[in-house]
Amino acid sequence: MKDFKEKLSGRIFFVLALSSISVLALITVFILIKGTPLIAEVGLKDFIFGMTWAPGRGEFGIFPMIAGSVSVTFGAAVIGVPIGICCSIFLAEFAPAWLSKIFRPVIQLLAGIPSVVYGFWGMIFVVPLIRDYLGGPGLSILAGSIILAIMILPTVISISEVSILALPRQYKEGALALGMTHWQAIYSVVLPSAKSGIVASVVLGIGRAVGETMAVIMVLGNAVALPESILDPVRTLTTNIGIEMGYAEGAHEQALFATGIVLFVVIMIINGLAQYITRDKNKGRR
Amino acid sequence: MKLSAKSSEKIAKSIIWAAAMLVVAVLAAIVIYILAKGLPTLSWSFLTEIPEGGGAAGGIASPIVGTVLVTAVAVLIATPLGVGTAVYLAEYTKGGAITKIIRFSAESLAGIPSIVYGLFGFIFFVMYLGLGWSILSGGLTLAIMILPTIIRTSEEAIRGVPGSYRETSFSLGATKWQTIYKVVFPAAIQGITNGIILSVGRSVAETAALVLTAGSSLRMPTSLFAPTRTMAVHFYTLAMEDISPANAFGTAALLIILIFIINVGANILLNRFISNKGKKKEAKGGKRN
16 A cells, blocks of 8 residues: 555656646647648748738738847847846845845846736836937837836846856955955956856846737837837737737638747747756856 | 046946846836825725726726636646646656656746747637636636746755755655655745745736636626636726726736735745744754754
8 A cells, every 4th residue: 555655646746747848748739730821821931021911911921020029129138138237246246135135025026016017107107208208109119128128127137146146155255365356356257157147047038028918019009010210119929919819810810820939939949048058057067 | 548446346336236226216116106096096895896887987806806716726726736746856856858858848838928828728728628718718828827936936945855854754664755745845835835926926917828818808707617807907908998097007006016915925935934944954953963
């Protein structure tokens, strides 16, 4: 009886552990089944590089959305990454204990706030500011980049901070003992040693920005056109799905799933990259 | 011209402090703005009345119930799967290809955008399994989304249990399962709960995946097969369609308060877990001396 229970429990845990594999497989299979027929029909090249998205006329080109995703994500990274890395250095190196005790929960709260709330705040606060002071419709790449920059901060900050804190104390102490100032030690010893973790945090932050939907629907303006300036409205891959899925049918619905495939592949590459970077780091340490 | 070490230290320090304060200021600006505009709307009747006119009047009782039910389904499904996976990863596996694939899958699931989960939930739960737009479809989709969080936090919690606990249990003649069930679980339970609470927060905040799977009905749900609209989705609809700014702010304020409570709860649990672990380690060290 005892033996039986032992074997059974081991088996059960193994089966439960297979859940994430099977779910990932199901997601991949179902999205591919639904989306690939349309890509096959339109042609992969025309689907990805096509400039016209007119589902009513059966034209499905998502290049403007790809350009939208890339520009908004790039903007978010330009704004969010330096601030995020500064915050992680602040937390790991400069903040007095009492302050980091307040600061960490603040970052957690930042991560927990629903994306629609960020979008809404962007819509009623950031968008009018841009419209009034910089011109254009306000709903723009810039507005989306600012909101996404805020949203990727928790990812960048927490992962960078962990990788800085994980460094052996001797690194910094050695540098200080050689007469470096605190900042010189951070700049020339701490940051280079924590590089892989920091890079991974940036890659994951970029993944988060590429995948965000609801917040950017509210601030991007969602026009399907190649943007000419950061004050132009754009549509991203995610918002294309979010906006049109509600009423899409037939080929149009398939095209949205095909958009999902492109998004899925991009995210898997980004994730794989992040996992690869951190795995390399772990190897180096052992 | 080269900056002296002292002045570059000063400049770097001030930039880093400024960045940190900027982040706090932005968060404060968002939270204070939403609360200032939303708190006046929050009242007992707002919480207990069913929305009328698409949310233009009345309260948000049915979205609150919808949120609770969808979240409950998600947590009830994901917890056994996630904790079970964590036990396997922390206690049973000896490495190998399957373990690597399990880890890869869990980490990949964590990065998949919620809109892709929405697409999957729609095609699989809503259409293929015929569950329709329903609490069940939404909850199952969310269960997949929160699975990686529960796996990661549970595995950390289980690995945090000192090895001496297991050795003592084994030396008393307990089997592996008995050890896990009676020794490891009780010691790790606060850490595991912390992960579950964080997942509740993620479920409450989710929109994109639920728009495509749970529907947008404002009626009070009568079964798990009924469509519903969670608070976050309701807020999104109110804001985007400009139905009622006051009710939108009120819903947003309630969401922020909920997330705040959830985060504080998770933190209290986590701190207790860490300090318990500290105590246990001290006790262990004491005995050895």
